[in-house]
Structures are given as C-alpha cells and as structure tokens.
Amino acid sequence: MIAPGPTRSIRAGPTRYIKTDEGTTVPADTPIIDARNIDKFYNSYQALYDISLKVMDGEFVALVGPSGCGKTSLLKILAGFEHPTSGSLCIQNRDVVGVPPSARPTRMVFQKLALFPHRTVRENIAFPLKLAKTDPTETRQRVLEMMELMHLPESYLDRFPAQLSGGEQQRVALARSMISRPSVLLLDEPLSALDVKLRKALQTEIKHLHRIVGTSFVHVTHDLEEAMMLADRICVMRAGHVLQTGSPTDIYYRPADDFVAGFIGETNLFDVTLSGPEGARSFTHPAILCNTPRLAPDQISETVSGDSAALMIRPEMIRLETGEVQTAEGTCTIRGTVEEFFIKGSSIQYRVIPDGQEEVVIAEVLGTARPPADVGDKVSLIFDTSDSFLLKRS
Numbered sequence: 189m190i191a192p193g194p195t196r197s198i199r200a201g202p203t204r205y206i207k208t209d210e211g212t213t214v215p216a217d218t219p220i221i222d223a224r225n226i227d228k229f230y231n232s233y234q235a236l237y238d239i240s241l242k243v244m245d246g247e248f249v250a251l252v253g254p255s256g257c258g259k260t261s262l263l264k265i266l267a268g269f270e271h272p273t274s275g276s277l278c279i280q281n282r283d284v285v286g287v288p289p290s291a292r293p294t295r296m297v298f299q300k301l302a303l304f305p306h307r308t309v310r311e312n313i314a315f316p317l318k319l320a321k322t323d324p325t326e327t328r329q330r331v332l333e334m335m336e337l338m339h340l341p342e343s344y345l346d347r348f349p350a351q352l353s354g355g356e357q358q359r360v361a362l363a364r365s366m367i368s369r370p371s372v373l374l375l376d377e378p379l380s381a382l383d384v385k386l387r388k389a390l391q392t393e394i395k396h397l398h399r400i401v402g403t404s405f406v407h408v409t410h411d412l413e414e415a416m417m418l419a420d421r422i423c424v425m426r427a428g429h430v431l432q433t434g435s436p437t438d439i440y441y442r443p444a445d446d447f448v449a450g451f452i453g454e455t456n457l458f459d460v461t462l463s464g465p466e467g468a469r470s471f472t473h474p475a476i477l478c479n480t481p482r483l484a485p486d487q488i489s490e491t492v493s494g495d496s497a498a499l500m501i502r503p504e505m506i507r508l509e510t511g512e513v514q515t516a517e518g519t520c521t522i523r524g525t526v527e528e529f530f531i532k533g534s535s536i537q538y539r540v541i542p543d544g545q546e547e548v549v550i551a552e553v554l555g556t557a558r559p560p561a562d563v564g565d566k567v568s569l570i571f572d573t574s575d576s577f578l579l580k581r582s
Contacts, residue, residue, distance in 0.1 A: 218281055220245045220371060220404050221266060226275035228261055228428075235261045237428045239275070243372070248398050248405040250415035253425035253451070259408045260376055262425075266406060267296045267374050280371060290319075293371035297378045301361040303349040309360055310345040316368040334363035337397065355386045359393075366401065375407040379414070391417055412452050416440065424448050441502070444491055445582040449500050456506075456549050458499045459581075462492075471499055471578070475542035475549075478520040480573060489579040497578050503552035505575040508538055510561055513568045520576075522549055522569040526561050536560075540569060 221243035228236035236258045243249050251259040264270040265277065268289035277285050284292055295316070303312050313334055317327045335342060338359040349357055358378060365373055375394075379387045395418055398405050409415050415422050416436045423433045424444075432444040443449040446457055460471040469488060470481045476499075515521045524542040536559055538551045551569050553560065561567050 217244075219243055220280055221406070222278045223262075223266070224276045226262070226265065226272045226277065228258070228265065228270065229273045235428050236272075239430055241423060241430070241433070243404050243406060246402045246404055248407065248418060248420045250419035250422045251406065251408045251425060252410070252412060252415045252422060255410075256427075257425040258428040259425055263296070263374050263376055263406065263408050266372070267294055268292050269296075294374055295365040295368060295370040295372075296374040296376065297361050297365045299377045299380060301357055301378070303357060303361060303364075305349055308346050308348055309340070309352070312349070312360055313363045313367055315364060320368065330367055334367050337366070337400070338363045339393070354382050355390060358382070358390055362394075362397070366397075366403070370403060372404045372406065375405065377408050377410065380410065387411075387414075394418060416452070422452075424451065442489065442577055443500070443579055444489060445580050446498050447582045449579060454503055454550055456501050456503065460497060460499045460578075462495045462497060462578075469578070471497075473499065475522050475524075475545045476520050477515050477522070478573060479515045479517050481520070483573065483576070483578055487574070487577050489577070491580040492578055493580070498581050500577045500579055501571050501575060503537065503550040504535075505571050506549075506551040507570045508551050508553050508560060509568045509570060511566060511568065513570065518573050520571055520573055524549065524567065524569065526563050526565045526567055528563060529559060529561070531555070531559065538567070540567060
C-alpha cells in the first residue's frame, strides 16, 4: 500500500484547503510554487529575465526550450541550489529565497542521477530518511513501498547501481527522491540518456507515478513529445524569457509566435496579408486558394497587429488529393508538386512545392501500404480554414 504524500486536502465550510509541511493550511487555489519576477545573473551574464511561474498543487509542469534558454537555472532556483539575483519565490506559501535545498519541501532528480555507487539500492533509496533520522522500522517499510511503486523486485535491494540497467537506475533515483514524500518533485531531463524504447516506457511510468502520488512535478526536457505527453501545462522558454505558458493543446494549436509554433512540432507558416475589421479578418497568400478565408477571433493570437502575420497550419491537418480539386466552402487549397515523401509507419509525410513558389509545404497523411502519390505527382493540399491559426513573426 503506497502512503500518501505530505499534503492533504481538508474541508472547512465551502472552501477547500491544503495542509502544508509546516502544519499550516492555505486555500487550495494557492500555488504550491509562486515565482515572481525572477532575474538571475552569473557575473555580468543574465540567464533569466523577469520570470514568473505558478505551479498548483498536484500539477505537472514541463519547462521546454533550446539549450541555454534558462530551464535548468530556473529549476535549480526552485530547488535551492541557486538563488535569484532579484524577485521572489514562495513554496507552500513560504518565502524560500535563501533557504537551503534540504529545508525545502522539494526533491530533485538529476540528469546524471547522482546515485552513490558504493551503496546498495536499499541504502540509496533510504538515504534521505537516514539524514532525517527516521525510525529504522518505518524506513524499511517505506523502502519496500518505493520498490513496489517503481516496479523493482525486492531481490534488487542488495544490488549496487552498476549491477542495474539504465532504466532500473532511473527508477532507483526516482524512489530516492520520492521516499521523503516531497510536495514538489523537480526533474532535470532524467530520461535524456536512455534509448527510445526505454524512454517511452519510463514516460508512461512517470505519468502513472504522478497520478498515484499527487505530488507536483516540474520537469525540464528537450523532448517536445515528452512534454506534450506528460504535462498539464508547458512553459516555453527562449534566451532567459518565458514566451508562453499554457496547456499542451494551447501551446500546439495556439502558439504565441512563430518560434513557439516551430519549436513544438513541425508546422507550416505562410506570410499572409490581412484585411477586414477586428473579429472578421481575412487573409490572402499567392499559393492558397480559399473559399471563405475569414478567421474567427479565437483563431488569431493576441500578439497579431497590423496587416501582416503568419498563418499556421499543422501538417496533420492537411489532406492530400491527386490532381486538382474544387475548393469547397470553408476550405483552402494549395496546388503543387510532390518533392519527396517519407513513410513513417502510422503516417506518410509529403513535402510539396506549391505552384509558383519555392517554400516547401509539409503534409502528414494516414499511413497506408499504397502511398497516394509519388515524387513528381501533381497534388492538391486541402485544409479547413477553422484548423488554421494566425500568429506574429518573432
């Protein structure tokens, strides 16, 4: 039986409360992490610019962005291994700026795991409880709980890390981080060094672990598909700035700008000219034939202004037909020639050069044993106007 984490919900009248590690209670809508206006300098180099991030109790948040964007710096500040140059940081409604990692309700799983090579699995997992001088009987019980939770057989307890596979070592590192029942688990790309099959398996286990224990997770990853699969919300960073924070659906289908759109999966971006009043804007592009090129207000990013923008359409939203087709009501058509195609198993990716244009359009169609078109074929790419989104160029 897996014991619950350190926070628990209690009821007092109509308002739901959370009990913190300190024994106090706060409203359930109080963020478990509340970082505001964080700046971080390393000598004269500024790594973070005015970062604000809230994480709710039990939420899974992924930090994504290119190398050097500040993801790990932010994670280390949350953990207490680094301190902000300016700004505020509260965890469980408590100011933790200057508070050491051991005194915070957080635990961190490092990219290189940092398991003790000379200690057994049992000793590695139990190490945080040893530091806390936990009763040996309780320690043994909680170690066994962690072994069960991580799907590790008890026979592994006396093994050393070098005797385990990469995936097993990852599970031991997770168990060691979870055994003290932290309110927040911080993960710094813990799956990046694993092969694809093992990484997929552990992604499933992390999602399951998060659902069981109810702990808040903050996960740094370069794997964009991983972020989409695991996170309740994704925070996209670039050059020390937060560009957008939102649900996976919002980030993928309603990105703030072309950088976010291109960073989260493949996409097509067309530089279009806008016309019409606010709320009834239309677009034109020389390669796109549209029956009704109007966009609803929720298809236009708040960042768009003026008479030019980028029209985004994801490859999987495009249908491919051979030859020419009539453009139906509410749809758009791009006519062109197949430059190349790639069979990916469950899907086939087509790269098409529109008539009179040079920029390639990518279409992702359902996989089949008989590809619908070959290199050099004339095709029509069709998408519903409602599946497009208008955003600004960064």
